Amino acid sequence: MKIFSRLQLSAKILTIEEIKRKPVPIHVAIIMDGNGRWAAKRGLPRLAGHREGVKSLENAVRLCSDLGIKYLTAYSFSSENWKRPADEVLGLMELFFETVSAELEELMKNGVKIVLVGNRKTIPQKVLKKFEDTEIITKKNENLVLNIALNYGSRQEIIEAVKEACIEAKNNEIEIERIDDKYFSRLLFTKNSPDPDLLIRTSGEFRISNFLLWQIAYSELYFTETLWPDFKEEDFLKAIYSYQCRNRRFGKI
Ligand code: IPE
Ligand code: IPE
Ligand code: MG
Secondary structure, eight states, X not given: OHHHHHHHHHHHHOOXXXXXXXXXXXXXXXXXXXXXXXXXXXTOOHHHHHHHHHHHHHHHHHHHHHHTOOEEEEEEEETTGGGSOHHHHHXXXXXXXXXXXXXXXXXXXXXXXXXXXXXXXXXXXXXXXHHHHHHXXXXXXXXXXXXXXXXXXXXXXXXXXXXXXXXXXXXXXXXXXXXXHHHHXXXXXXXXXXXXXXXXXXXXXXXXXXXXXXXXXXXXXXXOSSOGGGOOHHHHHHHHHHHHTOOOOTTOO
16 A cells, blocks of 8 residues: 555656656557446446547557557457447447547657557448558558557457468468467467557456457556546556566566
8 A cells, every 4th residue: 555655656746758767668558448437427428438538548649659659559349349238339439430530630640550450350341441541541650559459359369360370270381380379479460569568457447358368468467446538647657657667577587
């Protein structure tokens, strides 16, 4: 408890410049949770929470740029989120479409490359096309890779990769003995990104909810009570500061 208050205190006075003096993570992944509860607390529809959540993501993108973080993976819609009421799902799809359209100029200005990470086969055509067009337009941007995890489920991703490995083995493109973690990582949706160094989950839930199960094997985990729409600069810097205080060992002493 004491350590936690000290962390909070130090992070409060930390600035972007101060955080940059120590190594920052190369890849940050975020489970952006708590939009619905944020809205409910204000007597607003859940979609108002999702809309406010977009602002927190914009803020996180800007901070990654400022801090020199090269990859940001944002969990935007899980393969299980289809179980939600149709009007919420529809509203979210509309919001994804609108946001990508509205942000294109800003993405180009800030050198952000968009990558869609998820099962493309069951994303509504209009939304998929918007993302795929944006991927093409932003593909040469080099400042930050923004992976949007949409219709993403980690177990499904792993199963697809296993199927692909089986096909390659059957076609003699890979010897079964040569299948290792490096080869397998290249079959995942996240093939072009290194594993996350830091995984953040907001809203006080301590679970992974089918996100990047393979990729977070050695990620540092950071959980906060803050609801995603309230997760602003101070909270982000606090998470990075916490990461900078960790001792990553990867099994060594
Ligand atoms: C996260 O917020 C956004 C999505 C899952 C799309 P939630 O909508 O899960 O918000 P809570 O958890 O109900 O508060
Ligand atoms: C995880 O949040 C998915 C996203 C943030 C997009 P959920 O709200 O869907 O997760 P559970 O249901 O609480 O585990
Ligand atoms: Mg939730």
